[in-house]
Amino acid sequence: QVQLQESGPGLVKPSQTLSLICTVSGDSISSGGYYWSWIRQHPGKGLEWIGYIYYTGVTYYNPSLKSRLTISVDTSRNQFSLKLNSVTAADTAVYYCARDSLVYGWFDPWGQGTLVTVSS
C-alpha cells in the first residue's frame, strides 16, 4: 500500500530554516495522478495546509506562508521536500506529508507526522 514518511530535524533554532523530506513508497510521484502536500498541526490545535507540489514541479503555497516557503520534488528518489525559512516559535508543530487528490482535494494517506520544535 502507499506509505509516506517524513524525516528531518526535530529541533530548529529561531531564524533558521526548517527542512523536511517526505519519502513515498507504493506509488510513484511521477505517475501524475496526485498532488503531494504538506500539512501542519500546532500543538493542541487544528490542521493547516501548507502547500502542494505536482511531479512537474508546479507548486501552490498557502499565502500565509508563501514568502518563507519552498516545496520541491525529486522524482528520481520519489521524494518531495519542505523548506520554511526564518522560523519562529509559532512554527512549532507536527508536520505531515500527504497524498492530495487532484479531484476533490482529499488527503490520503498521510505520513506519521514529525514534531518540529523551534527553540534556541
Added chain:
Amino acid sequence: DIQMTQSPSSLSASVGDRVTITCRASQSITRYLNWYQQKPGKVPKLLIYATSSLQSGVPSRFSGSGSGTDFTLTISSLQTEDFATYYCQQGYSTPRTFGQGTKVEVK
C-alpha cells in the same frame, strides 16, 4: 480563502447515540467536501470524500451529506472507537482549508 466553520466545537454523547456534525463553507464549494477523524496522538484519517463517498474500510455507520455551503457528517450509532476529533476540509479551491474541528467526547 474559503473559511470552514464546524459546529458544535465539542459534544458529549453516549455509545449508541446518533451524532451529527455540521460544516459550513463561506462560499459554495459544490460537493468538494471531505471529512477526517483524528484520535489523540494519531494521524488524521480520511473518512468521507466528495461529501458522501465512504473511504474504503470506513464503517457504514458514518455518512455524509450536503452541497453548496452546508454539509453534515452523521454517525448513526456511536461506538467506543468513534470518540475522536472530526475535521471537515474543502478541496474546491486553494488554499485548501479545514474546519476548526469537533471533539466528540464521552457523556
